[in-house]
Amino acid sequence: MGGGGFFDRAAAYGERSAARERRWLLVARALRWPVLGVAVVVGLVAWWLSDWQMWPWLGGLGAVLLLGLTGTARRVGLAWTLAVTLAVVDVWLLTYVEPWWWLLLVGVAVLGAGVVAAVRLRLRERRAQTVAAVVVGVVLVVLSVVMLAVNAAERDRQAQAVLDQEHQNAVARILPRTPASMVDLLAEKIAFPTPDAVATACFYFAPPAQAQLARSRGVADCPAAIRSLAALVSAAGDYVNNLWLPGQATQDGPGGTLLVDACHLTFDRLTDDTPHPNPGPQLGLLTLQQQQGQGHLIVVYQPCR
Incomplete structure (x- = not known):
């Protein structure tokens, strides 16, 4: 069972x-x-x-x-x-x-x-x-x-x-390295104001400085301001080739900036055989700020007094 x-x-x-x-x-x-x-x-x-x-x-x-x-x-x-x-x-x-x-x-x-x-x-x-x-x-x-x-x-x-x-590094690499080269390049772009030259000149200015430049010239924008300066050039060759920025024109500014007095440019180099005392305009008071340890950018612009 x-x-x-x-x-x-x-x-x-x-x-x-x-x-x-x-x-x-x-x-x-x-x-x-x-x-x-x-x-x-x-x-x-x-x-x-x-x-x-x-x-x-x-x-x-x-x-x-x-x-x-x-x-x-x-x-x-x-x-x-x-x-x-x-x-x-x-x-x-x-x-x-x-x-x-x-x-x-x-x-x-x-x-x-x-x-x-x-x-x-x-x-x-x-x-x-x-x-x-x-x-x-x-x-x-x-x-x-x-x-x-x-x-x-x-x-x-x-x-x-x-x-x-x-982008900032690329921009910094192509900006002018010294105050003298900045002034020389600006003078060259102003003396021969092709569309590319005008755009390049404005490229050297930070947006606030572009607005300051335009206001100082009584125009709408930076390209118009560059062209208004170009209209004051009477001898482009002398303006570019004989321009001289005195050494004392550059001083240290606040915050690591450089203050460049481009209001007393001279055009009387000894090699000039056809001197023009004033072949073009003075550029103004420029405040430069180094970018990424390389080139300089104009961050503040003031017209000459």
């Missing part, structure tokens, strides 16, 4: 185990292609986010070969072999991207599961769990999207700061 009961229980246990195994096989068979599809989609997205890293895919290929050589692939089937391998590749690829992308994927998965449950169950069963899944999914998605946007904005700001710094 007792022996029969034992064997009956053993047989029943065996039947239940076999039934569970059959159910798991059915579930595995039903899920293999959806899981593989999700793994492929996640892999492609993660590959894009990782800036097309190749090492994870090579590692996945090695894993497939290993599973094939050990016979595991034959036992679990092609679909699950590829799905598991792709899952490993996905995780590897995601190590190259921001953690917020991980959170976004988790949020999408949780939200999707909640929506599917709500549609399938119509909130008749497991209502609290379904609502919680939807709420958690929405929170995760919103939080990750916001943080990704914040990080992207910060990267853009840093990239713009680098570009601005490079």
